[in-house]
Amino acid sequence: MEVFLNADAWIALLTLTFLEIVLGIDNIIFISIVTGKLPEENRKKATRIGLFLAMFMRIGLLMGISYLIAMKQTLFGVNWSWFSAEFTGQALILFAGGLFLIYKSTKEISEKVDHHGAEEKTLKTAAKKSFSNVIVQILLIDLIFSVDSILTAVGMTNGVQGALTIMITAVVISVLIMMLFAVPVGNFVNANPSIQILGLSFLILIGFMLITESMHLSEATLLGEHIGAIPKGYLYFAIAFSVAVEFINMKVRK
Template identity: 65%
Template structure:
């Protein structure tokens, strides 16, 4: 308890909690899109299960933080005429997670553009196994986001006394905050198709960023060019800018509809 008498502890805790919430928004968006395939009475349950699983995975990864840090050593080396890399455990997880996000996001966009989802929901009832499929997808994406979140937490609290305690508290508080706001965010995303498409586009960006970050950690060189890390600030700015433009579009559409009614 002595660590909570230090100002650095509270600064680190508040900052880390805020970052965990920001990083968790991507998780909420994916969970809301995945759970939208379920009957309405099961969607809240899937969302809560998904976020609770995210908390469990992050705490388990935090407890194994020393092992995560040790995953920087190359597992195997790739030496070809056009590419060279030293694949590490960290980079392997990030690349695999990024590829999964790219596949899932593009397949969801394909289904929505082709209109198969609407046809399936109107012509045939949803399968009873859908809940298991959705939870499986949520578990896989939780692992990806949890790993990225834990690496952020480790980097922020490095050298601070009681770092593990601070990280676990920050994760628990952030998940509780996300549980409180998950349903409104999920309802908003599901009620606005353009926001849902925008969210899927964000997941493509995040998937690409994870792949490049994994390649950067592997010191990958392609055709003599080193793969650099994409600054997350650029990504967050692009997401914020796109959301701002979409909010303006929604406001214009809303005012246009109200004008027609009058």
């Protein structure tokens, strides 16, 4: 595993694992609601089986997205007076992913502020008693949340050596943590909702970084100026600093 001989790989792994866990909080909450319809002795089993199967589904999606990201041939170009670029398949995926992350994160923050609990109530109404149906619902829920997770992983590791290995490792670690500590982690974030808002705010930054990265790969120019990529070190520092400040605030509040 010579990939992890690089300090940048460890920083990316730790940061991505943290974000994967934060992004998985909604997943944990929804799963707890779905499994709540089962007999108590089957709830933990259903949660673990569902998350275990979802882990392999997420790894498969990661491999597929990584294959698409490798498309570096120019598909089309634009040459306007104020903007020009040569778009590749890789750049288009990163651009679309960045827009999606910004939109989804902004929407999630708005819903958590203005309509807290609406999603949980909707899912609770749809929950079924059958064990197999619960497993299917867990997989469907994870599929929905995998979009954010995978785009975050791509944005955090794009250009880092051994990116796919880092992403898969982060997914495995985060899912194992969720399997072991689903209830405590969910309770912790529910008691400290600012952590979840912080994680969604990071997604906005990552979405913006994906967009600038796509423009950089397309050799885009805006008003005569070349659009460069944002160094990932800036993002790592911003996340680490924000998390440190938030934990200090939590300690002060207590």
